[in-house]
Amino acid sequence: MKKIYLDNNATMPVKPEVLEALLPFYREQFGNPSSVHWAGRMVSGAVEKAREQVAALINCSPAEIVFLSCGSEGDNFAIKGTADALKDRGNHIITTSVEHPAVLETCEFLERNGYDVTYLKVDKDGMLNLADLEAAITDKTILISVMWANNETGNIYPIEEIGQIAKKHKIRFHTDAVQAVGKIPVDVQKANVDLAVISGHKIGAPKGVGAIYIRRGTRLTRLMHGGHQERNRRAGTHNVAGIVGMGVACELARQNREKDYAYVRKLRDKLESGIKKLVPEIKLNGHPNPDLRLPNTLNISFAYIEGEALLLHFDLKGIAASSGSACTSGSLEPSHVMGAMCVEVILAHSSTRFSLGTDNTEEDIDFVLQELPPIVERLREMSPLYNRGEPTPLSCDECRIIRRI
Amino acid sequence: MKKIYLDNNATMPVKPEVLEALLPFYREQFGNPSSVHWAGRMVSGAVEKAREQVAALINCSPAEIVFLSCGSEGDNFAIKGTADALKDRGNHIITTSVEHPAVLETCEFLERNGYDVTYLKVDKDGMLNLADLEAAITDKTILISVMWANNETGNIYPIEEIGQIAKKHKIRFHTDAVQAVGKIPVDVQKANVDLAVISGHKIGAPKGVGAIYIRRGTRLTRLMHGGHQERNRRAGTHNVAGIVGMGVACELARQNREKDYAYVRKLRDKLESGIKKLVPEIKLNGHPNPDLRLPNTLNISFAYIEGEALLLHFDLKGIAASSGSACTSGSLEPSHVMGAMCVEVILAHSSTRFSLGTDNTEEDIDFVLQELPPIVERLREMSPLYNRGEPTPLSCDECRIIRRI
Amino acid sequence: MYTDKVMDHFSNPRNVGEIENANGVGEVGNASCGDIMKIYLRVEDNVIQDVKFKTFGCGAAIATSSMVTEMAIGKTIDEALVLTNQTVAEALDGLPPAKMHCSNLAADALHEAIKNYKEQNV
Amino acid sequence: MYTDKVMDHFSNPRNVGEIENANGVGEVGNASCGDIMKIYLRVEDNVIQDVKFKTFGCGAAIATSSMVTEMAIGKTIDEALVLTNQTVAEALDGLPPAKMHCSNLAADALHEAIKNYKEQNV
Ligand SMILES: Cc1ncc(COP(=O)(O)O)c(C=O)c1O
Numbered sequence A, B: 001m002k003k004i005y006l007d008n009n010a011t012m013p014v015k016p017e018v019l020e021a022l023l024p025f026y027r028e029q030f031g032n033p034s035s036v037h038w039a040g041r042m043v044s045g046a047v048e049k050a051r052e053q054v055a056a057l058i059n060c061s062p063a064e065i066v067f068l069s070c071g072s073e074g075d076n077f078a079i080k081g082t083a084d085a086l087k088d089r090g091n092h093i094i095t096t097s098v099e100h101p102a103v104l105e106t107c108e109f110l111e112r113n114g115y116d117v118t119y120l121k122v123d124k125d126g127m128l129n130l131a132d133l134e135a136a137i138t139d140k141t142i143l144i145s146v147m148w149a150n151n152e153t154g155n156i157y158p159i160e161e162i163g164q165i166a167k168k169h170k171i172r173f174h175t176d177a178v179q180a181v182g183k184i185p186v187d188v189q190k191a192n193v194d195l196a197v198i199s200g201h202k203i204g205a206p207k208g209v210g211a212i213y214i215r216r217g218t219r220l221t222r223l224m225h226g227g228h229q230e231r232n233r234r235a236g237t238h239n240v241a242g243i244v245g246m247g248v249a250c251e252l253a254r255q256n257r258e259k260d261y262a263y264v265r266k267l268r269d270k271l272e273s274g275i276k277k278l279v280p281e282i283k284l285n286g287h288p289n290p291d292l293r294l295p296n297t298l299n300i301s302f303a304y305i306e307g308e309a310l311l312l313h314f315d316l317k318g319i320a321a322s323s324g325s326a327c328t329s330g331s332l333e334p335s336h337v338m339g340a341m342c343v344e345v346i347l348a349h350s351s352t353r354f355s356l357g358t359d360n361t362e363e364d365i366d367f368v369l370q371e372l373p374p375i376v377e378r379l380r381e382m383s384p385l386y387n388r389g390e391p392t393p394l395s396c397d398e399c400r401i402i403r404r405i
Numbered sequence C, D: 001m002y003t004d005k006v007m008d009h010f011s012n013p014r015n016v017g018e019i020e021n022a023n024g025v026g027e028v029g030n031a032s033c034g035d036i037m038k039i040y041l042r043v044e045d046n047v048i049q050d051v052k053f054k055t056f057g058c059g060a061a062i063a064t065s066s067m068v069t070e071m072a073i074g075k076t077i078d079e080a081l082v083l084t085n086q087t088v089a090e091a092l093d094g095l096p097p098a099k100m101h102c103s104n105l106a107a108d109a110l111h112e113a114i115k116n117y118k119e120q121n122v
């Protein structure tokens, strides 16, 4: 059976060039870059080269890049590290209600430890009101944390404008750039960002490696105490192969992003207009203007049906996508992002994310557009909510938007 | 030039069987194990198999294993996670003055945040006094953290006895087993351990993966907040390839450890007796009884000379070893382990660790024994401390043993 | 994640639909949890002659619904009341732990339908 | 980590040893830092006729010691006093940043030796 992978925001295969580049670092060049002997010297240059490659992609100095194990570590490090380093200055953090759990759960942890967190609301398109953001700033605010792009909807946030606000109020600014990097231009200088987080496996590097940009001079308490690696910023023996792979993936992204994602965007737009044409009673989740979404992401709810069931039917056809359904996330509620956008709860359960990649083809999209309508139809026929006389119980009372100013 | 690698306690090559097993998880089986579709299902079984392999090696249930990014993360997680989870019960931690920096610096961080830490002294052989340990326990003690084996000297600590003491006083017990696992038997049940940390790259798995044993029912605050991975114990997309490699490395260790390390032990003993015979004015660092040291580790100080210079000369001959010299560690003082053992400061600067592995041969040892004496002789001839009329200023006033009860 | 039996009932669900002249109808679950199951019964002489279902929910919800209709058909009401969510799950060779709670309500829906039948036919 | 020049001076250090009839000796560094450098001078007519060193220390310490002896020999005292740790490091094509501080003391040792010569020969 043909396999069509439309879940690139979850993870993607390691790119062939990346794999080739990193393989020698498992056996021939296996040294610890902190060692002074031949085995260490053989690899320390490779780590520094990778640092330059990452820095070049996001426009910073290599000394401002610290390698980590994943994006989640970066978010934890940025937020907890700031909370601790600046605890004498204040205890208030501003973030949004649509962040990745790595940010949200970290903030909730800090709330249990004496910090105040404002979770900014978003509108029904998932966008922020920057006046709200500015109004939320107090003299205790030590951090603004807003993701560059949302993993579920693909919404791109106005990071440059937020950077201006942060600068004006002299507040540190962290951005989870995990989904943005490699897909859209990310320039940390231009955006006035102090901390930006990247994850390797979202850009064709292996799982288990990430990086954080830490603007020169930013005081940040370590998350990982121990050895002197990474200029004392992050302990633990370097994941040399992963780091080399991350460097090459960034290099490839720098060279090919524009071309690659123009192509991916065309496929995404084709899928989007195809579904709109072929399937009635759907809802686009995220900003209606496709320029304000990542070029590869499409999130759609199919009324009356549940997301996991949809995914399983896709899966039977070899199509891999993901869902905001509670049943697919291990949580008890459907996606908090859908909740924050006040998507009706049943629609939230059917929200389906198609996240495309450069490996996809026109034929893939044609196939999806052929298989999707009958699957939706079949599940609707089976649904007690479909064609129900009474209106479906689609209330917003489950919306769990948290806001505390 | 022939390359002889005697720095296996720092890191080692990935084993061929491990590399072979993990390679498919970069491209063909690249999925995210949390996904419900084919790409996710293809790999989730592999992660669970690895969990069983790790559990089998240290005798626990697979559900008690959580995968991490490295040993340092495990030590941070165990100690900070306990400090936070048990903060209502007390604020006192007992550890030793010879732990790895991942433990020591984490404890020092906690000291800056209201915790009290007792750093147990060791004797001149680097061993602990268990009566001291028991005497250090107060009604505020929430954690005992003692490494299973020391990375610099190879000293093996009496983990079972310490487990008994911890059990008697109902205090949680963490052990950094990074150097012990794979080299000597590690049975977490028998030793009454609650938390044990392993690092992949010390047993032939790749860098960038580690694991922690968390005894069922142990409350531990997360270090990495975010997604629901690892039963909510550790957020971040699974490093699938690394985890698979870790599993295979544990499986190999379970099958081959005894045979492999009997062989390595023979080589180590040959090196030890050879150096003792061929080089005057040396000092063995660590316990004189080789049974009380890891079978692969030998740490020796060569009077009058400095460690980095020695390593560089080794390196010119293709021999890789490591040193407790300040000049090789990025710190300003020689090894804290040598300090804790009250090794005279000049001898501490020349402490040299030979850590052998299964790839070493008799010929390797013969070569080292041939090259070592003239190098030492040459550096001594160059040293202003050698044959000095006055005794060398070898005082212990630099000893930085910290103890606070 | 799912057993072959679950996948079989999920992809070829038995007895989907409504019964025009049903004399017992039961619905359980709620939208916010993502699972609603509705069971229609045609009972004659205390025997379940026909049973159909409609389900909004995940793979487990659909499979358990299908399975419970297959298990109930031809049974007397009293025999059908012995069926539990647990026995339905077992008949499917088990469900993932996370699904045992929310998505395994089909026997409850059947019992609701029987209760509804009894209320109508006292 | 080290330049080729450093490695050359480290592995083939020039002017190792003591001078029997030295008329200037200087020592800097201390054991706890891991670096001790001792320089012996034979000065005649204000010109450094011979210079030798003994060093306990890392690669950088040995290489800078060797380099400073090479740079000082044949120079007048006043010319030798112009040499700095910085110029020694530059003559070696640079040193790793971590080494600039502790292990780059050879010019200091030379100056100490010259001072000692001057004190003996006022
Ligand atoms: C005893 C001990 N603990 C912890 C670590 C840290 O392991 P890692 O480098 O995987 O973080 C090491 C190795 O450096 C070690 O030897």
Ligand SMILES: Cc1ncc(COP(=O)(O)O)c(C=O)c1O
Residues within 6 Å of the ligand: A009, A010, A069, A070, A071, A072, A073, A075, A100, A102, A147, A149, A150, A151, A176, A178, A179, A199, A200, A201, A210, B235, B236, B237
């Ligand atoms: C926006 C965003 N932030 C953070 C993460 C976490 O990245 P990782 O899985 O590498 O920890 C992800 C991916 O899951 C993400 O999409």
